[in-house]
Amino acid sequence: MEDTTKQRNERKAKWLAENGGLCAVCHTGPFCPACYYNLPHQGSICLAQPVNTYDHNHNRGTTHHGCKGCAQCFRGVTHKVCNRGFLPIAERSPYLQSEYVKEYLAKGRVETT
Numbered sequence: 001m002e003d004t005t006k007q008r009n010e011r012k013a014k015w016l017a018e019n020g021g022l023c024a025v026c027h028t029g030p031f032c033p034a035c036y037y038n039l040p041h042q043g044s045i046c047l048a049q050p051v052n053t054y055d056h057n058h059n060r061g062t063t064h065h066g067c068k069g070c071a072q073c074f075r076g077v078t079h080k081v082c083n084r085g086f087l088p089i090a091e092r093s094p095y096l097q098s099e100y101v102k103e104y105l106a107k108g109r110v111e112t113t
Helices: 005-018 080-092 099-106
Strands: 051-056 074-079
Touching (some): 005 074, 051 080, 080 099
Antiparallel strands (some): 051 074
16 A cells, blocks of 8 residues: 555654754765865855655556555655666665665665566
8 A cells, every 4th residue: 555645754754853854875964066176156055966856666666566655665765866866776786885875775676476
């Protein structure tokens, strides 16, 4: 059965509290690429990305097709750039995977026979 938005939000809040609000992938808090690379901001406002993207395993096989992030698929909470930038590349490029990344990507995986 698919989780409700309330259940997902509760899971996300609990995970963030247990992990000090840090990203599950890069282990940092709010991230601003301009600040990180010591570049000027567009305008005068720092656009730090919060750690608030709900990450779940999309590759669970045919037994769980179409899931939008139930408790079984949930991996952690990330920055948007880690979730949509790094993880899709790392999932397809094993040579980019440290032991930590391999373990993280394996979360929520269901082995099919």
